[in-house]
Amino acid sequence: xxxxxxxxxxxxxxxxxxxxxxxxxxxxxxxxxxxxxxxxxxxxxxxxxxxxxxxxxxxxxxxxxxxxxxxxxxxxxxxxxxxxxxxxxxxxxxxxxxxxxxxxxxxxxxxxxxxxxxxxxxxxxxxxxxxxxxxxxxxxxxxxxxxxxxxxxxxxxxxxxxxxxxxxxxxxxxxxxxxxxxxxxxxxxxxxxxxxxxxxxxxxxxxxxxxxxxxxxxxxxxxxxxxxxxxxxxxxxxxxxxxxxxxxxxxxxxxxxxxxxxxxxxxxxxxxxxxxxxxxxxxxxxxxxxxxxxx
Amino acid sequence: xxxxxxxxxxxxxxxxxxxxxxxxxxxxxxxxxxxxxxxxxxxxxxxxxxxxxxxxxxxxxxxxxxxxxxxxxxxxxxxxxxxxxxxxxxxxxxxxxxxxxxxxxxxxxxxxxxxxxxxxxxxxxxxxxxxxxxxxxxxxxxxxxxxxxxxxxxxxxxxxxxxxxxxxxxxxxxxxxxxxxxxxxxxxxxxxxxxxxxxxxxxxxxxxxxxxxxxxxxxxxxxxxxxxxxxxxxxxxxxxxxxxxxxxxxxxxxxxxxxxxxxxxxxxxxxxxxxxxxxx
Numbered sequence: 001x002x003x004x005x006x007x008x009x010x011x012x013x014x015x016x017x018x019x020x021x022x023x024x025x026x027x028x029x030x031x032x033x034x035x036x037x038x039x040x041x042x043x044x045x046x047x048x049x050x051x052x053x054x055x056x057x058x059x060x061x062x063x064x065x066x067x068x069x070x071x072x073x074x075x076x077x078x079x080x081x082x083x084x085x086x087x088x089x090x091x092x093x094x095x096x097x098x099x100x101x102x103x104x105x106x107x108x109x110x111x112x113x114x115x116x117x118x119x120x121x122x123x124x125x126x127x128x129x130x131x132x133x134x135x136x137x138x139x140x141x142x143x144x145x146x147x148x149x150x151x152x153x154x155x156x157x158x159x160x161x162x163x164x165x166x167x168x169x170x171x172x173x174x175x176x177x178x179x180x181x182x183x184x185x186x187x188x189x190x191x192x193x194x195x196x197x198x199x200x201x202x203x204x205x206x207x208x209x210x211x212x213x214x215x216x217x218x219x220x221x222x223x224x225x226x227x228x229x230x231x232x233x234x235x236x237x238x239x240x241x242x243x244x245x246x247x248x249x250x251x252x253x254x255x256x257x258x259x260x261x262x263x264x265x266x267x268x269x270x271x272x273x274x275x276x277x278x279x280x281x282x283x284x285x286x287x288x289x290x291x292x293x294x295x
Numbered sequence: 296x297x298x299x300x301x302x303x304x305x306x307x308x309x310x311x312x313x314x315x316x317x318x319x320x321x322x323x324x325x326x327x328x329x330x331x332x333x334x335x336x337x338x339x340x341x342x343x344x345x346x347x348x349x350x351x352x353x354x355x356x357x358x359x360x361x362x363x364x365x366x367x368x369x370x371x372x373x374x375x376x377x378x379x380x381x382x383x384x385x386x387x388x389x390x391x392x393x394x395x396x397x398x399x400x401x402x403x404x405x406x407x408x409x410x411x412x413x414x415x416x417x418x419x420x421x422x423x424x425x426x427x428x429x430x431x432x433x434x435x436x437x438x439x440x441x442x443x444x445x446x447x448x449x450x451x452x453x454x455x456x457x458x459x460x461x462x463x464x465x466x467x468x469x470x471x472x473x474x475x476x477x478x479x480x481x482x483x484x485x486x487x488x489x490x491x492x493x494x495x496x497x498x499x500x501x502x503x504x505x506x507x508x509x510x511x512x513x514x515x516x517x518x519x520x521x522x523x524x525x526x527x528x529x530x531x532x533x534x535x536x537x538x539x540x541x542x543x544x545x546x547x548x549x550x551x552x553x554x555x556x557x558x559x560x561x562x563x564x565x566x567x568x569x570x571x572x573x574x575x
């Protein structure tokens with residue numbers, strides 16, 4: 001779609017896009033190209049020597065047990081976050097769509113965790129489950145469950161999943177609620193007249209009609225779990241416990257390999273792989289949006 | 296409602312109330328912890344009722360930060376966070392308005408090239424280009440400065456798309472009328488397009504303010520003295536497990552949540568609109 005009426009000026013449009021384009025080139029495109037180019041080099045930590053090594057950084061990465069473990073950790077983490085937060089949000093949204101009195105109040109009470117920083121959400125959950133001081137881990141200890149995120153990798157993973165999902169519930173809730181409210185009431189009424197109860201109506205009518213929203217949210221949640229949860233991991237577990245770290249997701253590994261271990265070539269190669277993942281997810285998301293128009 | 300099933304309605308309310316309690320619980324625990332002294336907390340059974348040290352913990356945090364000497368006071372961190380969030384929000388909205396205006400209302404060589412260039416930024420979050428971006432900022436001498444904290448983050452594909460989409464829906468007659476009356480492009484932009492865009496600006500403001508306030512990885516890398524409050528909390532934790540001053544940390548956590556949560560609740564209508572529109 002194009003505008004029929006336009007203004008004419010030789011230089012003004014360039015001036016108008018200049019700030020956006022300058023920042024894009026300097027802080028996005030250039031560093032991305034740098035990452036791609038340095039993924040082909042091996043460099044010592046002091047930057048004194050630099051050898052072109054073709055795809056060796058990538059080969060090493062895929063032969064590295066720690067990297068493969070990190071990929072697996074990321075998969076478990078992101079699927080866990082998506083499943084938990086979407087499942088809980090769908091239940092809340094279905095209920096909120098059903099009640100008439102108080103629906104707005106529930107909405108207000110459920111949406112605000114979106115505003116909490118991931119790193120802050122991490123601290124909140126860490127405090128409840130911290131060994132020795134956490135009231136929840138203490139209570140669990142009382143009933144015989146030894147919950148220790150500092151020593152047990154599964155405990156740590158479960159906690160970061162719950163913390164990350166907690167923050168994302170509001171977002172999923174809003175989209176599910178909007179999706180539910182856009183389903184024509186006449187369909188539901190027709191099913192009710194035919195004698196279908198709420199459960200049957202949900203699985204045979206509501207859930208299939210909701211599937212575009214569900215698919216869209218799945219992509220968004222995976223992107224969130226991959227790229228926006230650095231603060232949660234950093235504040236709760238620091239990638240640990242153990243080695244390779246039980247919660248060392250890919251984004252966290254890029255950071256720790258690049259900034260702490262100063263393994264530049266490997267970090268750059270990891271960045272390039274992450275870029276490929278974001279590009280794939282973005283393409284999937286945009287292709288889906290085009291389809292949604294017809295729905 | 297389709298039919299009247301009192302039991303189902305009651306169940307819905309019960310589930311929703313349980314949900315609200317569940318969502319609030321971590322905050323409630325933090326609030327309670329921020330009113331006790333450290334010794335009570337270290338026994339891990341502070342209980343779920345407030346203690347007597349509310350004022351002491353909050354004033355310690357606000358004026359001194361954690362009680363180690365040389366710590367940054369929370370008022371200063373909050374100020375840094377506020378400056379960062381506002382600068383990011385205002386600049387993002389401003390440069391996106393301008394570039395969307397250029398792309399929609401002008402025909403010029405490379406117009407679509409610029410559009411795609413902006414689109415690419417969607418696929419390059421800070422997380423995938425950490426080191427080289429850090430190097431660029433270091434070479435420009437912007438480490439530990441407000442400029443370094445904000446400018447690398449202010450390019451925005453989503454905001455540009457949102458405004459572009461909105462400008463497309465503005466009737467052509469408006470631009471025509473403006474042109475016949477002798478108004479130049481900038482005057483048309485300022486006097487007609489900008490006032491019409493205010494709902495979208497409000498919607499983006501909420502989303503972007505939260506985005507700015509909650510930044511973590513980027514400030515963690517490039518700031519040292521310019522601690523933001525989100526970073527500050529995590530630095531307070533990095534003192535080893537035994538000596539973390541939890542009451543003060545929790546007081547800081549509560550204070551750090553107030554501005555973004557306040558913005559969301561105050562501007563809820565625009566927030567929901569912004570969330571749903573920016574994802575299109």
